[in-house]
Amino acid sequence: MSERQIQLEVLRYNPETDSEPRYQTYSVPCMNEWVVLDALNYVKDNLDPTLSYRWSCHMAVCGSCGMMINGEPKLACKAFIHEYTDQVRVEPMANFPIERDLVTSVEDFIAKLACVKPYLIPKSDQPVSAGAFQQSPAELKKFKQYTLCINCMLCYAACPQYGLVPEFLGPAAISMAHRYNQDSRDGGRDQRQEVIASDEGVWECSFVGACSEVCPKHVDPAGALQQVKVASTLDWYKEHLMPWMKK
Amino acid sequence: MNKPYVRPLSKTSWFLTQPRYKRYMLREVTCLFIFAYTFLLIWGLKRLSEGPDAFQGFLNALHSPWSVLFNLAVLIAAVYHSTTWFNVTPQAMPIQRGEEFVPGNIIIGAHYAVWAVVSLIILIIGIRGM
Ligand code: SF4
Numbered sequence: 001m002s003e004r005q006i007q008l009e010v011l012r013y014n015p016e017t018d019s020e021p022r023y024q025t026y027s028v029p030c031m032n033e034w035v036v037l038d039a040l041n042y043v044k045d046n047l048d049p050t051l052s053y054r055w056s057c058h059m060a061v062c063g064s065c066g067m068m069i070n071g072e073p074k075l076a077c078k079a080f081i082h083e084y085t086d087q088v089r090v091e092p093m094a095n096f097p098i099e100r101d102l103v104t105s106v107e108d109f110i111a112k113l114a115c116v117k118p119y120l121i122p123k124s125d126q127p128v129s130a131g132a133f134q135q136s137p138a139e140l141k142k143f144k145q146y147t148l149c150i151n152c153m154l155c156y157a158a159c160p161q162y163g164l165v166p167e168f169l170g171p172a173a174i175s176m177a178h179r180y181n182q183d184s185r186d187g188g189r190d191q192r193q194e195v196i197a198s199d200e201g202v203w204e205c206s207f208v209g210a211c212s213e214v215c216p217k218h219v220d221p222a223g224a225l226q227q228v229k230v231a232s233t234l235d236w237y238k239e240h241l242m243p244w245m246k247k
Numbered sequence: 248m249n250k251p252y253v254r255p256l257s258k259t260s261w262f263l264t265q266p267r268y269k270r271y272m273l274r275e276v277t278c279l280f281i282f283a284y285t286f287l288l289i290w291g292l293k294r295l296s297e298g299p300d301a302f303q304g305f306l307n308a309l310h311s312p313w314s315v316l317f318n319l320a321v322l323i324a325a326v327y328h329s330t331t332w333f334n335v336t337p338q339a340m341p342i343q344r345g346e347e348f349v350p351g352n353i354i355i356g357a358h359y360a361v362w363a364v365v366s367l368i369i370l371i372i373g374i375r376g377m
Pocket residue numbers: 148149150151152153154155156171172175211214215216217218219220221
C-alpha cells in the first residue's frame with residue numbers, strides 16, 4: 001500500500017468570524033486507494049476538527065458529498081486520489097451559497113424539486129382492490145435512467161445558466177419531471193408542464209451540456225431537457241396550428 | 248448563525264473559467280458566421296433584382312480572395328456547428344424500439360447520411376444550372 005503526501009487546499013468559511021472565504025492548506029498522508037473524502041476525514045479526525053462538510057454513504061448513493069475538486073463538480077467519495085497530483089484544491093459546490101466551509105445551502109434546489117411534483121399522479125383513482133398498475137419492461141426502460149438521480153446537485157454546480165439566472169429550475173428538477181412524464185402509470189404531465197415549460201423552466205436551458213458531463217450517475221439531464229423542449233414545442237404546434245389535434 | 252456567502256460570478260467572463268464552457272461558446276459563436284452569410288445571400292438577391300449586369304458584378308465579387316476566405320470561414324463554422332449538433336441528437340431524440348433504445352451512432356449516422364444526400368442534390372442542381 002503506497003502512501004503519498006497530498007497538499008489539500010480547502011476553501012473555508014466561518015459565518016461567525018469571516019467576511020469572506022479563505023483557503024487553508026492541510027498536508028495529508030494519503031493511501032493510494034483513498035478518495036478525496038477519506039483525505040477530508042483524515043483532516044477532521046487528526047488535524048482540524050472544525051472542518052465542516054457533508055457526507056454519509058461513502059459509496060456514491062446518498063448524494064451529499066458534492067464539491068468542487070480542482071474546479072470540477074465531483075462526489076468526494078468517488079474522486080480517487082490516484083487520479084490527482086500532489087496538490088488538490090477542494091471548494092464548496094459552485095453556484096450555491098456557502099453555509100460553512102464545504103457545506104452549501106440546498107433549500108433552493110429542494111424547493112425546485114418539490115415544485116415539479118416528483119411523484120406519480122395516477123391518471124384516475126383506482127381502488128386498491130383493482131390491483132397494481134402494470135408496467136412492461138419496455139415502459140420501465142423508457143425512464144429508468146432518470147430514476148438513478150441521487151440529488152447530488154453536481155449538475156447545478158456545473159450549469160453556467162443556473163449560476164447566471166438562479167431562478168432557473170435547473171437540470172435535475174426538470175429531469176425528474178421528465179422521469180414521471182415518461183412513466184406509463186402517470187397522468188400528471190399537464191400539471192408539471194405549467195412549471196417546466198415556463199421561461200424559468202426548460203427554456204432557460206441553452207444546452208451547454210455540462211450537467212450531463214459531470215453527472216456521476218449518467219442520468220444525462222441535458223438529454224432530458226432537450227426532450228422536454230421537443231415535447232413542449234410539439235404541444236405548441238398542436239395547440240396553435242392544429243387545434244383539432246388537441247387530445 | 249446563518250450568513251451564507253454568495254460567491255461572485257462574472258457576467259461577462261464566466262465562460263473562460265472552464266474548457267467545456269469555452270467549447271460551448273465556440274459553438275455559439277459559429278452562428279455569427281451563418282448570420283453574416285445570410286446577409287451575403289440577401290445582397291445577392293438584391294443585385295439579381297437590379298438586372299443581369301448587377302448580378303454578374305456580384306458573381307465576379309464572389310471570386311475575390313477575400314470572398315473565398317470568407318466563404319471558407321463560414322463553411323468551417325457551419326460544419327462545426329452541424330457536426331456538434333448531430334453528435335448530440337441521440338440525447339435529444341432517443342428512439343426506443345421494443346425494449347431497447349436504438350444505438351446513438353445509428354441516429355447520428357442517419358443525420359450524416361441525410362446531410363450527404365441533400366448536399367449531393369444541391370451540388371447536382373448547381374452544376375446543372377451552370
Ligand atoms: S442529475 Fe446527476 S448530477 Fe444532477 S442531481 Fe441527479 S445525479 Fe446529481
